Amino acid sequence: MALRIIIRTDDASLAANIGGAVETQYRTFDVDLPEVEEFLSEPKSRKWAYAHRQVVGVEIKEPT
Secondary structure: OOEEEEEEEEEOHHHHHHOOOOEEEEEEEEEOOHHHHHHHHHHHHOOOOOOOOOOOOOOOOOOO
């Protein structure tokens, strides 16, 4: 199983400069992250009827 990450880009350059529309683009990535998949699937596998998990943000972490 893979995770599908969908990234939305909102570009307001035209709106800010000439009153144009905000341009929205989507890009999809399928990635294998077994530890994250297992954690996200846990409520379903345990049949927790009133619980769910979701990804609320992702950031780029620079190497130290």
